[in-house]
Amino acid sequence: MNTVISNPFRDKSLNGANGLNCVFCKIAKKEIAAEILYEDSDISAFKDAHPLAPVHILIIPKRHIESVNNWTRSDVQLAGKMIIVAKEIAEKAGIKDSGYKLLFRVGRDGGQEVGHIHLHLLGGARLVEDIHPVK
Numbered sequence: 462m463n464t465v466i467s468n469p470f471r472d473k474s475l476n477g478a479n480g481l482n483c484v485f486c487k488i489a490k491k492e493i494a495a496e497i498l499y500e501d502s503d504i505s506a507f508k509d510a511h512p513l514a515p516v517h518i519l520i521i522p523k524r525h526i527e528s529v530n531n532w533t534r535s536d537v538q539l540a541g542k543m544i545i546v547a548k549e550i551a552e553k554a555g556i557k558d559s560g561y562k563l564l565f566r567v568g569r570d571g572g573q574e575v576g577h578i579h580l581h582l583l584g585g586a587r588l589v590e591d592i593h594p595v596k
């Protein structure tokens with residue numbers, strides 16, 4: 462369970478529209494190893510294989526949902542639970558009081574690299590605000 466896999470998160474060929482070839486679905490089903498920090502019947506959370514901050518954890522729904530664009534009001538409970546789980550993980554990681562970022566990337570312009578909803582939890586250091594249009 463503690464084996465970190467090599468670079469699946471940046472390989473767009475692993476994204477499947479139906480979830481069959483989706484790397485995050487495979488992590489949720491434990492077909493691919495990741496350092497899982499939390500899981501319940503709906504949600505899995507694991508360390509990003511290529512962390513951008515001292516704490517970089519991804520919180521995903523176990524069910525394959527491509528992006529926030531595919532959520533509807535019927536997903537309110539799942540979306541809210543993902544945020545609460547992120548806060549609980551931040552607390553366990555000792556960064557609740559120092560602060561952290563919660564980030565959903567959506568589609569091309571949002572920089573989403575895996576076609577399965579994932580909430581980034583980033584912290585453990587003061588993070589720069591590097592949001593600007595690509596030149």
Ligand SMILES: [Zn+2]
Pocket residue numbers: 480483484485486487524525526576577
């Ligand atoms: Zn998936």
